[in-house]
Every structure is written in structure tokens, then in C-alpha cells.
Amino acid sequence: MAKIDTSGWKEFVVGELFPNMVKPSVLHMRQVVEMDEGIRYVVRTKFNNGIKCRVQPVDNVEPSPAGVITWGAENASFFYQEEPFLSGRDIYYVDTRKYSANVCRFLATCLQTIVFKYPYNFGLFPELLKDERIMLPVDNNGEPNWTYMEVYMQKVLDEVEISIENLSQIKNRKERVDVKKWKRFHLYDNDLFNIDMGTKMDKAKMTELNPEVNFVGRANNNNGITTRVDKIMGVEPYEAGNMTLSLGGEYLGSCFIQPDVFYTSQNVVVLVPKWDMSFEVKQFISAMIFKESRLYYKAFVDELNRHIKTDFTFLLPVEADDKPDWKYMEQYMKDMIDVSKKVIENFELLNIC
Known part of the structure; x- marks a missing residue:
């Protein structure tokens, strides 16, 4: 996708946009029992939407709701959570349940720009986040343009879906080379x-x-x-x-x-x-x-x-006269280069979001 023109965007105070920031109940590691069909367990990591694994629910630890944006005080990364979840220590969430999933994903990316100001040993706690500012697209009234965010993220998701399909096709086209006659x-x-x-x-x-x-x-x-x-x-x-x-x-x-x-x-x-x-x-x-x-x-x-x-x-590889088959080598590598270019193009699309 083309680079976004942010020249017409406007700065907003995070706490004014999202006053409801929550510290959920903590599920400590000693309480964790992994379970394939369990509830998501969100911790302070930059990977996999912050999800470490799925765990068995615990009676006295209430799950947090789906539809919110989580972050960790240290090693902060913002992720949209599409399912209810339990969380580890120093995890917080912005209550964004009134917005669509696409808008929340867009907001999580914008919030992520704040993270670079905070080193690992200086926690991004809610009081600090509320005073931070983020840039957002605006409508004719100067208010956040939620429709633009929705449409833009849907375009991104559509392109990512195509990219994943292309990567899958590339993977499926790989064939083991028979070297018995080489x-x-x-x-x-x-x-x-x-x-x-x-x-x-x-x-x-x-x-x-x-x-x-x-x-x-x-x-x-x-x-x-x-x-x-x-x-x-x-x-x-x-x-x-x-x-x-x-x-x-x-x-x-x-x-x-x-x-x-x-x-x-x-x-x-x-x-x-x-x-x-x-x-x-x-x-x-x-x-x-x-x-x-x-x-x-x-x-x-x-x-x-x-x-x-x-x-x-x-x-x-050789020809019938046992001499090196230069044409085979050349064409094989040209094909590999073409595949590699497609993989790179598709990964670039995946990295958009």
C-alpha cells in the first residue's frame, strides 16, 4: 500500500480520547495451567498479540473483556484483543469496546508510536499514557475520522489475506529435487x-x-x-x-x-x-x-x-553426455529468484500491520 499522507492529521491527548484505562486481575505464573482450549493468557511480550499461551480459567481471577487494547508497563506493545483473556503482571488495557475491531487495530498501531519514548526500565503506566498524544486522521469537523480508520484497516487486511494465500501457494510449489542422476x-x-x-x-x-x-x-x-x-x-x-x-x-x-x-x-x-x-x-x-x-x-x-x-x-545436474546441464541450472535459479521476489513482496505487505 502507498505511504499514508498524515499532513492533515491532528494530535489528540490519549486520556481525553480513552479515559477508561484498566488494570485487570492478575493471574500469576504459579497459578497458570496450560490448556489447549483454554482462555488466552496475555503477558509483557512483543509477539503473538501478547499471548503467551491458553490457560485454564481460575475461579477468583476474572477474565478481561474482548474488544480492548492491551499493553504492558515494561516492554510495552499495544495489541487488540479479540477474545476475553487473563493477564500477567503489569498488563493494562484501554477500554475500546465501543469501536470496531478494525478501528481498534488502527488505534493500536498509532499508540505504538508512544512506546519508543520509554526505555524498558521506565514503565508506561496509565497515568503517563493518559498525558501522551497521538496523531489521528480527522473529519471535516476536526474529530477523529473513525470511518477512514475502518476502511483503511479493511484494505490492509484484504491485502494481507492475499499475501498469505500467495505465500501458501509458493510454499506448496516447492518440490524436492531428484539428484540421483547428477x-x-x-x-x-x-x-x-x-x-x-x-x-x-x-x-x-x-x-x-x-x-x-x-x-x-x-x-x-x-x-x-x-x-x-x-x-x-x-x-x-x-x-x-x-x-x-x-x-x-x-x-x-x-x-x-x-x-x-x-x-x-x-x-x-x-x-x-x-x-x-x-x-x-x-x-x-x-x-x-x-x-x-x-x-x-x-x-x-x-x-x-x-x-x-x-x-x-x-x-x-548433467545432460545425456554427462556434461553439466548449464541451462537447467540457469533456469532453476531464475525461478528461485522470481519466487524469492514474490516472498519478499508478500512479507512487505504483511509488515504493513
Whole structure:
């Protein structure tokens, strides 16, 4: 959904909008008996609408009503509760039962903007919340525009429902790949790579005054890039598009396509393709190298150093002549990229609310 234009919104004092803030009866942990079909138990957490579990009702602890917005004094997060609930220590609720569920969800999101002003050890108690202010959309009379909130949240829920359905379809489309007819290859086989042992540099001795070269270490995030360093006179960096492979350490087998020129640390080799491999083929191969490395080699015990140019092999799909099936690899990764983009788009929609 498009970003909301809040330029015409107005500030309201929370306590004037919602004077009825309640501290419900407390169900202490020692009284909790979990029960699958029981009543919801709300505690001070930022997850799952504040619900820890479902519990067995207790005779002397009265449930709070559905249709209210809860928050915790510490670790405060505002959640709309659509069912009656029991609650733990320092849980409160704003009585919003006269508003629709959609309006309450909208209000909970607006109230959440207050939380960032209060550190964990400084509780957001009702007396403080009543004096806080929140921004809300307004109608022609300058009053909260409840209709706008209702309609907007329904649009969000509709989009979320579509997103969940799309994610479900993506999950259901996954199929286990049959590798029974695949063949094993060495990195140095024909049509694969020249293996270069890297620049073997010490990051601590590098300078960063005018950084223009990536420095690739034994890391498993950001393509293995740990920093950006100055170019060293007489030492040409490797070209973008080559691949790096960590031979040992905690992230043994981490294999990445490098997006820019780079140097390497010790125990990081460079795989230079023997032909103009596509990005997707490189991605496929890097995944297979990583899988093989993590299955059959062990950091600090049996690392890749002594295997990489001798007996290290990995599986690839092949054509009828037992040569690597480059078209299959390329199309497979293109499909995976398309699926990943859809997953990201759907998660972005889910994060709206």
C-alpha cells in the first residue's frame, strides 16, 4: 500500500480520547495451567498479540473483556484483543469496546508510536499514557475520522489475506529435487574454474584512508565482505564476478559471487570461471559447493585446505553426455529468484500491520 499522507492529521491527548484505562486481575505464573482450549493468557511480550499461551480459567481471577487494547508497563506493545483473556503482571488495557475491531487495530498501531519514548526500565503506566498524544486522521469537523480508520484497516487486511494465500501457494510449489542422476565434479574440471589461492592479506595491516577495494574474509554474510580497503600498489585486485570460497573456520564452505573488485584474507580462495558463466549458474554452483562443504567437512578438524585441489567434489545436474546441464541450472535459479521476489513482496505487505 502507498505511504499514508498524515499532513492533515491532528494530535489528540490519549486520556481525553480513552479515559477508561484498566488494570485487570492478575493471574500469576504459579497459578497458570496450560490448556489447549483454554482462555488466552496475555503477558509483557512483543509477539503473538501478547499471548503467551491458553490457560485454564481460575475461579477468583476474572477474565478481561474482548474488544480492548492491551499493553504492558515494561516492554510495552499495544495489541487488540479479540477474545476475553487473563493477564500477567503489569498488563493494562484501554477500554475500546465501543469501536470496531478494525478501528481498534488502527488505534493500536498509532499508540505504538508512544512506546519508543520509554526505555524498558521506565514503565508506561496509565497515568503517563493518559498525558501522551497521538496523531489521528480527522473529519471535516476536526474529530477523529473513525470511518477512514475502518476502511483503511479493511484494505490492509484484504491485502494481507492475499499475501498469505500467495505465500501458501509458493510454499506448496516447492518440490524436492531428484539428484540421483547428477554427477560429481572437481572445481578444476573442464568448463569449471581455475583455483587461485587468493591474496592472503591481513585485514589488521590494511589501510582505509581512500577505500576502493572490497576485502573478503571468512564470513557468511554480505558476500563475505568484511570491510573496504585502500588499493595496494603493485597488487591488482580480483575482478568482479569471480567467486570466493572460505576454506576453513566457523564459516567453512561459504561461497559467494563478488559484486566488485576485491582482495582476500588467508584461507579464502578465488574461483575464476573458465568461461563466461551467467550469474544464475554461479549462484547454483555456489549453493552446491556450500552444501557439500557443510555435509562432509568440519571446521578446525577436517577443513577444505588439503582437499580443494585434490579430492573435493560436488554434485551438478548433467545432460545425456554427462556434461553439466548449464541451462537447467540457469533456469532453476531464475525461478528461485522470481519466487524469492514474490516472498519478499508478500512479507512487505504483511509488515504493513
